[in-house]
Amino acid sequence: MSTSKRVFFYIVSLVGLGVFAGGIGNLLRLLFDITIRSDISTIGDAAFTRDQLSFGIAMLIIGGLLWFFFWRNIQTNVKNNVAEVASVVRKFYINIILLVSALIALLFAMDFFQWLLSGVPLISFSPDTTATMIVSAAVWYYHWNIELKEGQPSSSAKTLRRWYMYIMCAWTLCWFTFGLVHLVHAAVLYMPVWETTITYGSFWNSNVHSSISSILIGGVLWVFHWFHAAKNDFGSSLRNVYLYLFTIFGGALAGLIALTSFVYQILRFFISGTSAADPRYFQFLGWTIPTVIVAGAVWAYHQQKAQEEASSGDTQYFSARRVLFYLMAFIGLGTLVAGLLMLLGILLDVWINAASSGTVIIAAGWWHNQLALSLAMLIVAAPVWYYYWNQVMRMVARGGIEEWRARSRRIFLYVVLGVTIIALTAALVNIVYQLLNGFLQGDFGIDVLRQSKWSLQTLVVAAPVLIYHLSVLRQDQRRGAETIVQQKTVTVLADERSADLIIRLEKELGYSVRRLIISSTPEMQSSAELSEQDITSLVNDIRQASTRKVMVIAAAEKLLVVPYEEK
Template identity: 40%
Template sequence: MSSAKRLFLYGVAIINLGIFAGGAGTLLRLVFDIVFRSDNWRDYSQMQLSAGLAMLIIGGSLWFFFRYLIRRATAGNPLETGSVIRKLSLNLILTVSALNGLSSLATLIRSVFSWDSLGGALSSALATLVVTACLWLYHSRIENREGQPSPAARTLRRWYLYILAGFGLVMLAVNSVTLINDSFLALPIWGSYTIESGNWSVIAGSPLSRMVVGGFAWWYFWFKLANNDAASTLRQVYLYLPAVTGSVVTGLVAVSLTLYRILGFAFQHPAEAGFRFLCWTIPTVLTAAGIWIYHRKTIDEEAGRQTPDRHSPRRVYYYLMSFIGLGTMLTGIVYLFGLLLGLIIDSVSSRMVFDAGWWTGQLSLTLALLLTGAPVWIYFWRKVVSSTSEGGVSERSTTSRRVFLYSVLGIGIIAAVTSLIIIIGQIVNGILQGTFESGTLQSIIWGLAVLFSAIPTLFYHWKLLREDQNLGAEKSIRRKHVVILAGESAGRLTGQIEQKLGYRTRKLWLTGEAPEVLPDWSEEQLEALISQISEAEGSDVFLDLTGETPRLLPYRED
């Protein structure tokens, strides 16, 4: 079957499945409204009932027809069963149905806590849950029966698992913080800011139900289904970026706000509602810390089962956190320069330029940004410097480092040029109008602050870039098309070869009787093999790792 035909069949089948599911959900909601004796069923018009029946009959008929065509094409045909389009459609249906089903389950559980307040939401949630559960169970059975016969199929399966695991973790974490925040705000210690507790089931019902559903989803998709996937790159991406980086950023935001509000209170900056913000910032910090500790521990435990090419997610994590820390710290430095320049202008001006006490809020924000951004940048930049020293030119030539350096330089140049335009424009305007005084200086404070911060940043990172270029990090690599034949046990060795080459290879995994496990190669042996590949005749090279010694065979395609 051609790819165009596959795309047509699966695309039309998914659309009609959605219509069929929508019609079934509409009719089920009406049935449940009648069963639960809700008054909402009276609001159903004949048009809604007719539309539900039409969607059910027409969408269902077309879906069954295209499903029949697909089943006939895939019967006894492993190529069709493992096609990317089929696996994409299956995992897409599983993901969407699971997300909708989990949300409906949370609403359904909430109805147990507050039956009267939801009205027809119970019937709607139950109808959606029944439909999505049927869809998920049916397609999950198909996916489990067929398995994942190709690398693309396994990758799509992993996307499905980690999207649902991340969804469950976020739902669990966010609603844990919400529950603690609402609980503390209901205490009679906040004076006029205390929220009305009312019925406890109303306050706790929504976050508690979502905590239960989120915890279940995270347990099922992370611990049960994705437990034996430690060697995959996508798992490392999930661990380092959404889980670890997300928790660090969330915790830093909460810490920054806490410091800002506490410092503002210390500098007698008006606090609108005292320390009510602690009801959510402290739980947020503790929750983010727990998520970070768990996933860092998971990364350390699984480190031994990873091949060398799995370092890329960790490298992205280091540079991303360095970028976030640097940006936060520089923002604090800009505010610091603005504060100092403002104080100087205010002290030498003959009239009041700023409002009284203006500096307290700015000083609080400056210290909060510096106290959070500087430690983050120092910690992660030391990690980057250490890995660069160990990795040499190959580490300096990585895409993550190139993107980081050029991004910082690009943003720095734009900021410096913009600030110069503002400064020169305001000065010239003041001279031409003959009003060059404290008001003109006040208008260029932030331009000067940005310029003073951008210049040393540009100098430092430009120096790093020139060092990399002088060491040959940006020299074009003459890439060859390398095909490696190896057993599954040689995965670590193939990863080391790719790391030394600086680009990916095509790998063929030997089936049947597995060859003997190759011993760990020394650095000298790897360098010698890379030299042989580079010096081999032509641009196509076949590397056989199934014997006692590797065989390198240059070849050409007709």
């Protein structure tokens, strides 16, 4: 089947499936409304009922015939045809249906479970919710079985499958964790220790029902997709994105935000001392502590999982981990700088107010919240920045030229330098402007200092940041991190045991190579042990090759460097 014909068949099949599913859903809604809600509500007169029945049957017949005809033709072409099974169009079609139907079923299952937890009141029963949930689940189940039987015979099919799996893992994990935090928060609000005069009503309310539904449905579906669907998927880029950038980075970020809020509220309580009269002040503990615990658990579990999988030596794990380290270092540095700016601003305000000769009208305790927030940011951000920047330094010390040239490192350094240079430029412009303006206006006094306050803060804090990271950048440049390397397109043909060879070769070359896997035979096996001299000699042979494209063949205990060109 040609690509254009394949696309046409799948699009029409998708349209037919949508109409067919809509017809079934419409009939189910009508059935539920008549049978379950008939004693408490009306759906309209007989004409309305006949209209809905006719519309549903029409969609069922026309959509069903359309979908059946085109889907049957598709399935006939797929039978005993591996190329058709592995086609990108087919796998995209199946996985997009799986994703959309799963998300729809998840959302409506949440409402259905809330209705069950509320005591099954007929007055609040939703035929639309129940019908949509059933139809979406049926569509998902049918296509899941098809995908399960066919498997993923091509790399594109595996990639599309991974998109579905890890989107579902991320989505369901969010539902599960949010539900946990919201449930604990609701329980804390209803504790009798607050002595609140505000009546919240019964604890067993819609918010609690929603939280429990999120925990049950999100937890079950996350366990299914993570421990079953994605159980044997190792080494993929999407898995690394999910592990490092979503769960580890996201968990750390959520936990740090909650921890910062916790420290801020505690410091504010002790600094101001005025909030003690409100018994509800400490209700913030109801969401900050659960968020820190849940986010920490998510971070710890996936961090351990990532470390276990990284032991395989796959370069993709190192790349994802590198991005994580620089992201966390950047967030820690940014928060640390913000805390220092706020703290220095408080000190300057105190000094300016004390030096002012005239009457200064300020609110009592104006500095309480600012000091609490700045200290909270410093207390949380300083250890985070130190830990991750220390990890970065260790990684660079072990990785050598590959780490110095890493794109994430170059982006980190130049972004920090760019932001600090822009901030310093703006600060210096304002300081010079205020000095010249005060001199020319003959009003060179405390007002000049007051108008230059934020610029002075920026100058004092950003200058050391610029100096330090500029020294790091220059040190990398002296090591050859930005030396233009004439990269060759290197393809390594070896067996599955060549991971160590790939890592060492990329480290010496300073760029990535392409890897082709061959079946191991007695006549073709990669070297189990290679000395540093062997790797150096291999790199020299690659660089001295007469063509831009080079193939390295690890065969019969030898490394063959074969220059080639494509005609």
